[in-house]
Amino acid sequence: MSSRLRRVAVRAYERLLERELDGAPTHVAVIQDGNRRYAESQGKERTQGHHAGAETTESMLRWCRDLGVEELTLYTFSTENFERPEHEREELFDLIEEKLRAFADREEVHENRVRIRAIGELDRLPERVRDAVDYADERTRGYDDLHLNVALAYGGRAELLGVARDVARDVAAGDLDPADIDAAELESRLYDKPARDVDLIIRPGGEERTSNFLPWHANGNEAAAFFCTPYWPEFRRVDFLRAIRTYESRQESWRRTRAERALALVRSVTDRELTEAKRVLGQFRGSLPDGELDEELETAD
The missing domain is CATH 1.20.58 (Methane Monooxygenase Hydroxylase; Chain G, domain 1)
Known part of the structure; x- marks a missing residue:
């Protein structure tokens, strides 16, 4: 099939999927997987894969706005990513800093009142990245039409372990009665948390696991999960529509x-x-x- 015919077929499939959908999940979380493998498959440097993935991220934000999604959380840099070679980490930090500042200055972000925040162990990030996080936060503070959470230095297991240690310490010090420990108490001690529980987790790149991402807000809410083979830079709007269809089918079954x-x-x-x-x-x-x-x-x- 020629590339032109393929584009026509994809657009027709998109329209079909949109007619089948009754709405959209409120909160979508994405594990942006496959940037490096995409670059390798194209014979490019790994950093070019991350830049291509950043372009998909921009498109994803637009798709969420168009379809009525109210919150989007992106798994951008995990605690495990600190184990990557230093030069690769620094290139990622440069890209994250650049994109945070660029997003915070985009006219469409302000027109659509997009709130940008970062969640994770932010004190582990370089100062220049923390400054960019603060810049994006300040520029979009007060917006609430669409929440964009960028998970940086994030690890769900580490987050829950930290909460457990905090609770144990306060109980030992006599500052917390064990009888007062409930879900609300634990949730109040999480990182700057998403505004809503996660309805749908998406992971491109062929892996079928959620990799310790938002265990409290996703797994605890029994979020639907959609796994697909395209690498994140290849992820298309039609893939997003298929993910939403999976979510709706699961909701109907539930x-x-x-x-x-x-x-x-x-x-x-x-x-x-x-x-x-x-x-x-x-x-x-x-x-x-x-x-x-x-x-x-x-x-x-």
Whole structure:
């Protein structure tokens, strides 16, 4: 197939996918994987792969805005990335600094009120990168139409271990009662956290794992996951639409499972429990085959 015909086919597929979608997840998180492998496959320097990936990141922000996504979190530099060779780390830091400042100055960022923040162990970053983080934060503070979180020096396991140590220390010092330890207390001790739980995690590049990314906000929320083979610089809008379709299919499956459980509850409860059971089941009207829910509710009456 010629490149022109391929582009026409992809655009047609995009339109088909958009017609099938009912909406978009509120919070999407992306593991930007495959920059180096993309560069190697093209016979280029690794740094060129990172620059190509940065262009996809700009497109991703635009796609999120167009489709109604309210929050985007990008896994940009993990704690494990500190183990890379020094010259590669420095080139990455240069690129991150450049893009943070460029994003913070972009007219469309201000027109669309995009809030830019960084999350992670920011004190481990070079001063020039921390300065760029502060610059982007200050330039976009007060915006809330679309939140862009850039995960830098981030590691989910390290984050949770740090929270556990903080809690243990405060309990030992008598500053925290073990009875007061709940989900809200733990969440308050996380890094500057995303505004919302994660609905969908996307990982390009062929790997099928979430690599310790946002375990509290993604895994804890049972976020949908979409894995695909294109490297991050090759990730296209049609891939994003396919990811959203995966999210919607999972949500539909989840609602049906909950509805079936509620239906089983109605069939088994005593009269004293019936009112509550019917209330729960009524929340899932439309998730079961036509007439099945109404039939059960009428029988329960």
